[in-house]
Amino acid sequence: MKRQLTVIGTVAALAVAGSGVAATAAPAGLDGLSLVKTxxxxxGTHTWYQQTWHGIPVLGGYYATHTNDKTGETTVADGRLTVTGSPSVTATFARGKAESAVTGRLSGSLVRNASPVIEVENGTAKLGWLVLTQTAKGTVQSVVDAKTGSTLTEESTVKNVDGTGVVFDPNPVVTLQNESLTDSSNANSSTFTNAYKTVTLTQLTSGVTTLRGAYAYNTSTSGVTSSTRTYSYNRSQAGFEQTEAYYQITKAQEYIQSLGFTDVNASAQKFKTTGYTDDNSYYDPSTDAITFGTGGVDDAEDAEIIWHEYGHAIQDDQVAGFGSSDEAGAIGEGFGDYWAYSLSSAVSSNTTVTPLACIGDWDAVSYTSSTPHCLRRVDGTKTYPSDVEDEVHADGEIWSRALYDINTALGRTVADTIILEAQFNYTAGTNFAAAANATVAAATSLYGSTTAATVKAKFQARGFI
Ligand SMILES: [Zn+2]
Incomplete structure (x- = not known):
């Protein structure tokens, strides 16, 4: 919507009574005003009015007076819109129908009852219902035509801005190709200088100073703030892990969206990098939050650990209560490792020093002695059922190897599209065979039988089907 703003000299063009209603007749097509605030x-004194048409607010139309208390001089800012097309002021499309149509479509809940508004678009005014819907990504404002029920306009009321941060991407062992790095009690040193990268932090929510955005929400104790949206810390500072987690989670979600998925954990993922001193991290489905431990190398200093945990959040979002059987639990761990591999492959290359299939190269320096240091690998040779240990992480390596092979054969984009699509069809307590078959079915529907045959062969090679 375009709005014309006219600032009229020092003499009020329109006398405004104290009640907030125009005391003299407004020019045709402008009708009335109602007081918003003083x-x-x-x-001086600044008085804001909402433009109205037959008592109904005109969306975006305003009028303001600015009076200098000393001189009594008044300046007017006239942002009223010309109401043309003589809009009807009686709705023929019911309020309740407008409310349920919008909230249903957006999978959200009503903020308050819809109110009538005059929407002026391309010179023509229409009576609409203003519907505010609370969604996982913030409030959405929709205007529904009160005559036809069609959507006139729709926009998020949350504004996102960019910021700047310093991160590891994916981690210093990979970036520096150095398997000899150690945590050194979380100390910063010149050894790490070339591992730091200055990046753009996207999707930050405007109007706040915290690391909160459309896809990631920092809930760490004493979370860092910046009014200039600059989050530059080194690894010895608590703000570093918070910035790293915000960046890597947001990037993972942006990648998912780039594949066409708009509803795979597409909300602000809560995460915390403080208060848990174990050398471990976890996703808690009951609170939908990720907690990163600070034992050994701080887990949120290694993007591959962040992506693994985000993998759990993805599956929990796709399938209610996912992971209720041993095999589903193993699929969860295997997918998390594979997801870390896939995200990492976009920012680093496969080298002899740090093979891409090695997950958590930096996190693992604290608890492994041989090199390359890996939490786990996604290119193992285990098969089902002979190598099953009934431990979800160990058994997950059979699953991640299948996904890794699919990625190698079909490329990252096709593989990840198939895998994410298939997961929507998993049951909470799925088993390897059912999940493998769901993945083959997704491949068939998305890309056809040749691609599906490749996917099937990779699962057969692991003994799942
Ligand atoms: Zn896990």
Whole structure:
């Protein structure tokens, strides 16, 4: 919507009565005003009015007076819209129908009852219902035509901005190709200088100073703030892990969206990098939050650990209560490792020093002695059922190897699209065979039988089907 703002000299073009209603007749097509608020600054009084048409607010139309308390001089800011097309002021499309149509479509809940508004678009005014819907990504404002029920306009009321941060991507062992790095009690040193990268932090929510955005939400104790949206810390500072987690989670979600998925954990993922001193991290489905431990190398200093945990959040979002059987649990761990592999492959290359199939190269320096240091690998040779240990992480390596092979054969984009699509069809307590078959079915529907045959062969090679 375009709005014309006219600032009229020092003499009020329109006398405004104290009640907030125009005292003299407004020019045709402008109708009335209602008082919104009066504010007092050091120098004067500022009064804001909402433009109305037959008592109904005109969306985006306003009128303001600024009176200098000393001189009595008044300036007017006239942002009223010309109401053309003589809009009807009686709705023929019911309020309740407008409310349920919008909240249903957006999978959200009503903020308050819809109210009538005049929407002026391309010179023509229409009566609409203003519907505010609370969604996982914040409030969405929709205007539904009160005559036809069609959506006139729709926009998120949350504004996102970019910021700047310093991160590891994916981690210093990979970036520096150095398997001899050690945590050194979380100390920063010149050894790490070339591992730091300055990046753009996207999707930050405007109007706040915290690391909160459309896809990631920092709930760490004493979370860092910046009014300039600059989050530059080194690894010895608590803000570093918070920035790293915000960045890597947001990037993972942006990648998912780039594949066409708009509803795979597409909300602000809560995460915490403080308060848990074990050398471990976890996703808690009951609170939908990820907690990163600080034992050994801080887990949120290694993007591959962040992506693994985010993998759990993805599956929990796709399938209610996912992971209720041993095999589903193993699929969860295997997918998390594979997901870390896939995300890492976009920012680092496969080298002899740090093979891409090695997950958590930096995190693992604290608890492994041989090199390359890996939490786990996704290119193991285990098969089902002979190598099953009834431990979800160990058994997950059979699953991650199948996904890794699919990725190698079909490429990252096709593989990840198939895998994410298939997961929507998993049951909470799925088993390897059912999940493998769901993945083959997704491949068939998305890309056809040749691609599906490749996917099937990779699962057969692991003994799942
Ligand atoms: Zn896990």
């Amino acid at each position: 504010k007092h600054s050091l120098l």
